Amino acid sequence: MNLIPWRNKQSEDSETGRSSLTTLRGEMDRLFDRFVREPFGALEWPFGEPGAWSPTVDVAESDTEITIRAEVPGIEPADLDVTLAERQLVLAGEKKESTEHQGKDYWHTESRFGSFRRSIPLPEAVDPKDVDAQFANGVLTIRLKKSPAAAPKRIEVKVNK
Secondary structure, eight states: OOOOOOOOTTOBOTTTOOBHHHHHHHHHHHHHHHHHHSTTTSSOOSSSSTTOOOOOEEEEEOSSEEEEEEEOTTOOGGGEEEEEETTEEEEEEEEEEEEEEEOSSOEEEEEEEEEEEEEEEOOTTEEEEEEEEEEETTEEEEEEEEOGGGSOOOOOOOOOO
16 A cells, blocks of 8 residues: 655745645736647647648438538638548638728737648548539538448348247
C-alpha cells in the first residue's frame, strides 16, 4: 500500500512562492486575455494546425441516400470545390473577407482569409453519377444517392422440418 503525503491546502509552492489558488487565478487570467485578443484562435485545436478553420459538417444516412451539410459562412459558392473520388468526398475552399469603415476621425479595416480542406469517407454504396449539391444561406448541402444494388434486401429465413 502506498501512502500519499498530506499537504496543507494553504501551503505555498516551494519553487514560485505562490499558493495553488494564486497559480490557478494567473492561468485563468491568461486564458481570458488570450480569448479577448483572439476569440476563435485562442484555444488549441487538436486536429490540423492551431487556429486553422474548418467548416462544421453533419452527415446523415438513410436507406436511399447520404446527406452532408457543411456550414461555410462568408464563402462564395464560386470559391468552393467539391470533389468525389475513391469513396471520399473532399470539400475545399477559400475564405476571403475584408471590411473597411471610415469616419471623420478614424479608419478601421479588417481582413479574414484562409483555405480549408475537409475529407469525408463514404461507403461503397454511393452512386458517383447521382450527386446533387445546393448552396443557400452559407450552408452547402450535398445529397449522394446510393446505388440500387446496395439497397438493403430482406432475406427470408426458411425452416427445415
